[in-house]
Amino acid sequence: MNPTLPRWIDLGLLPVLNLAMALVAAAVVVWAIGLEPLGVLGLLIKGAWGSPAGLSYTLYYATTFVFTGLAVAVAFHAGLFNIGGEGQATIGGLGTGLVALAALHLTPGLPAAVLVPAMVLGAMLLGAAWAAVPGALQAWRGSHVVITTIMFNFLAAALMGYLLVEVLKEPVTMDLQSRAFEPAARMPAVHEVLQAVGVDWPATPLNLSVVLAALALVAVGWLLWRSRTGFALRASGHAPAAALYAGVDLKRQVMAAMVVSGALAGLVGVNEIAGVHQRLLPDFVAGAGFAGIAVSLIGRNHPVGIGLAALLFGTLYQGGAELAFEVPGFSRDMVFTLQGLIVLFAGALSTVLVGPLASLHQWLRRGPRDGAWAERA
Amino acid sequence: MEALHDFGLLVGSLLGSTLRGATPLILCALAGCLAERSGVVDLGLEGKMLLSAFAAASVAAATGAWVPAMMVAMALAVSMSMVQGWGCVSHRGDQVVMGMALTMTAAGLTVVLGAAWFGLGGQTPQIAESARLTGWFTSDAQLVQGVPVVGPVLGLGLLGHNGLVYLALLCVVLVWALLFHTRLGLRLRAVGENPLMVDAAGVSVQGLRYRALALNGLLSGLAGSYLVLALNANFIPHMTAGRGYMALAALIFGKWNPVGAMAACLLFGFLDALAIRLQGAPWPEALGGGTVPVQAIQALPYLLTVVLLAGFIGRARAPAALGVPYLKER
Numbered sequence: 001m002n003p004t005l006p007r008w009i010d011l012g013l014l015p016v017l018n019l020a021m022a023l024v025a026a027a028v029v030v031w032a033i034g035l036e037p038l039g040v041l042g043l044l045i046k047g048a049w050g051s052p053a054g055l056s057y058t059l060y061y062a063t064t065f066v067f068t069g070l071a072v073a074v075a076f077h078a079g080l081f082n083i084g085g086e087g088q089a090t091i092g093g094l095g096t097g098l099v100a101l102a103a104l105h106l107t108p109g110l111p112a113a114v115l116v117p118a119m120v121l122g123a124m125l126l127g128a129a130w131a132a133v134p135g136a137l138q139a140w141r142g143s144h145v146v147i148t149t150i151m152f153n154f155l156a157a158a159l160m161g162y163l164l165v166e167v168l169k170e171p172v173t174m175d176l177q178s179r180a181f182e183p184a185a186r187m188p189a190v191h192e193v194l195q196a197v198g199v200d201w202p203a204t205p206l207n208l209s210v211v212l213a214a215l216a217l218v219a220v221g222w223l224l225w226r227s228r229t230g231f232a233l234r235a236s237g238h239a240p241a242a243a244l245y246a247g248v249d250l251k252r253q254v255m256a257a258m259v260v261s262g263a264l265a266g267l268v269g270v271n272e273i274a275g276v277h278q279r280l281l282p283d284f285v286a287g288a289g290f291a292g293i294a295v296s297l298i299g300r301n302h303p304v305g306i307g308l309a310a311l312l313f314g315t316l317y318q319g320g321a322e323l324a325f326e327v328p329g330f331s332r333d334m335v336f337t338l339q340g341l342i343v344l345f346a347g348a349l350s351t352v353l354v355g356p357l358a359s360l361h362q363w364l365r366r367g368p369r370d371g372a373w374a375e376r377a
Numbered sequence: 378m379e380a381l382h383d384f385g386l387l388v389g390s391l392l393g394s395t396l397r398g399a400t401p402l403i404l405c406a407l408a409g410c411l412a413e414r415s416g417v418v419d420l421g422l423e424g425k426m427l428l429s430a431f432a433a434a435s436v437a438a439a440t441g442a443w444v445p446a447m448m449v450a451m452a453l454a455v456s457m458s459m460v461q462g463w464g465c466v467s468h469r470g471d472q473v474v475m476g477m478a479l480t481m482t483a484a485g486l487t488v489v490l491g492a493a494w495f496g497l498g499g500q501t502p503q504i505a506e507s508a509r510l511t512g513w514f515t516s517d518a519q520l521v522q523g524v525p526v527v528g529p530v531l532g533l534g535l536l537g538h539n540g541l542v543y544l545a546l547l548c549v550v551l552v553w554a555l556l557f558h559t560r561l562g563l564r565l566r567a568v569g570e571n572p573l574m575v576d577a578a579g580v581s582v583q584g585l586r587y588r589a590l591a592l593n594g595l596l597s598g599l600a601g602s603y604l605v606l607a608l609n610a611n612f613i614p615h616m617t618a619g620r621g622y623m624a625l626a627a628l629i630f631g632k633w634n635p636v637g638a639m640a641a642c643l644l645f646g647f648l649d650a651l652a653i654r655l656q657g658a659p660w661p662e663a664l665g666g667g668t669v670p671v672q673a674i675q676a677l678p679y680l681l682t683v684v685l686l687a688g689f690i691g692r693a694r695a696p697a698a699l700g701v702p703y704l705k706e707r
Contacts, residue, residue, distance in 0.1 A: 162672040166668075333485045344475070351464075352464070
């Protein structure tokens with residue numbers, strides 16, 4: 001919050017201006033590689049929103065970004081910067097996969113009604129556990145959660161690599177992947193559900209995890225602003241001394257924030273592994289954990305903002321994929337560049353515009369008659 | 378004697394690959410050391426190294442000479458450091474977010490520009506032999522090879538590397554001397570511990586942090602150049618592969634001291650060399666059989682850093698004002 005600015009500028013105008021600066025910077029890059037920025041933007045929007053299939057892909061990407069964005073935001077409200085979304089999502093996928101593979105080996109033939117909730121739970125539990133370790137180290141040993149979560153990203157990648165090479169690898173192929181799950185161990189796809197009620201919809205990776213994402217947005221909003229736990233959590237983040245004086249156990253809040261954060265990031269595993277791939281893969285997160293930082297920043301750490309920002313990023317990812325098909329010389333990495341620029345302008349440089357905006361607002365409100373202008377006249 | 382000579386060969390080749398692998402880590406860790414000692418968290422090392430590697434490879438591919446390649450790489454890395462300073466030192470933006478922003482932007486931008494300029498899916502063309510850094514003391518290395526035991530250790534391990542390997546080791550001494558034996562170094566360390574005091578003494582906090590960041594850019598530019606002019610023969614997307622973060626881990630492991638950081642980089646470089654050598658080697662039957670879990674060795678640097686940070690093996694204390702933007706009192 002910037003006390004010098006009214007709420008509508010701080011929460012409404014500032015993020016839009018920061019986003020606009022990032023888009024302009026990206027447009028310069030697009031122009032520099034010899035393409036036409038406005039034409040590219042038009043194709044991008046058409047690719048993401050112009051067809052039922054494009055729309056479904058957009059929502060499918062947005063689902064993942066809701067989870068990682070919320071993970072960053074919950075930790076942020078407790079005054080923690082969780083950069084470990086990448087690792088927590090990886091381990092969440094491992095949780096989903098372990099449940100499915102265990103069911104395949106031990107009790108084959110379980111119905112989806114049992115398997116799918118168990119897989120969701122597995123993802124949340126392992127994601128939470130992976131975030132709980134850096135949380136505990138921060139709470140009791142004072143090691144900084146930023147550094148430990150970075151280290152835990154690499155540890156997660158190493159653990160996943162080890163398990164896939166040595167333990168869970170499907171013996172018949174050269175690819176680094178586990179056996180396929182049972183058909184029942186699968187988050188139902190949206191087009192199947194729509195087919196069941198008589199609506200014809202193209203087959204896409206969009207699955208019912210999107211409903212989970214919507215629920216997560218509501219649940220996090222309720223948790224942070226309507227529950228006692230959330231109040232203590234926010235108090236410990238925004239005013240630790242006051243929270244401590246009011247009897248809040250700060251260590252507990254660090255643990256609560258990291259566990260919820262990790263569980264949310266772990267749900268990425270449900271969208272990707274249970275919803276799409278149907279088997280464990282090494283790199284299914286593919287940077288979504290870092291994208292969550294951008295989503296949370298542009299969404300101002302609020303569920304409504306994060307929902308919108310996730311849609312924006314879903315649009316960029318899907319539109320970018322379409323563009324890479326259609327425009328020669330356009331690399332999908334343009335989207336990652338824009339993502340970095342958004343973190344730069346909406347996060348790291350977000351303070352730059354505050355001063356000029358505050359003076360502009362003052363000047364507009366007082367009008368040109370008083371102040372410096374009046375003196376000069 | 379034969380067995381002893383073989384042991385010498387093994388030590389020599391492991392030492393050699395340790396040094397080659399540790400060099401970019403050392404340069405990067407020194408860059409991080411200067412920034413963090415002055416109170417600026419640098420998570421942008423990875424991005425600076427990546428962008429400067431790309432710049433060095435592009436210029437080397439275009440000109441066929443290493444001097445302009447290295448100059449442009451260093452200039453770009455310094456300008457990234459200046460953006461970092463503008464956002465975090467002048468405007469007091471979040472330093473962690475800034476580092477992530479630089480790294481994410483660099484990761485995307487290098488591929489976009491590379492794909493557009495060279496059409497190789499983000500790679501640059503192979504760099505001409507004339508632009509690559511050549512080994513020093515290669516004739517001496519040949520000469521001592523014949524000497525039993527000591528020969529291969531010297532020849533394979535210490536001699537015949539390119540200039541940047543030796544420069545990195547020299548930089549350790551220079552950074553150490555700068556930090557602990559010059560007035561600028563004393564002020565840099567003071568500004569990382571207690572900027573208010575430095576300000577009260579009439580020295581510019583911002584000026585010192587910008588100076589630290591400029592040196593940080595030079596060193597990370599060198600690290601990026603090394604990747605394409607010495608270690609590899611062209612630029613490959615995301616080729617830094619987490620080295621910037623590993624350098625940061627080494628810096629913490631070395632307790633924010635240049636010499637300690639170098640020791641940690643050498644340890645991490647050795648673990649990497651060991652992991653490559655042990656790939657697919659059999660694991661003792663008594664311990665379950667199978668092959669050596671290489672991933673465990675690769676994960677060891679990160680695990681050790683976490684354990685150290687948690688204070689279970691000694692204590693690593695960060696500079697007191699690290700990550701805290703300084704607001705000059707009015």
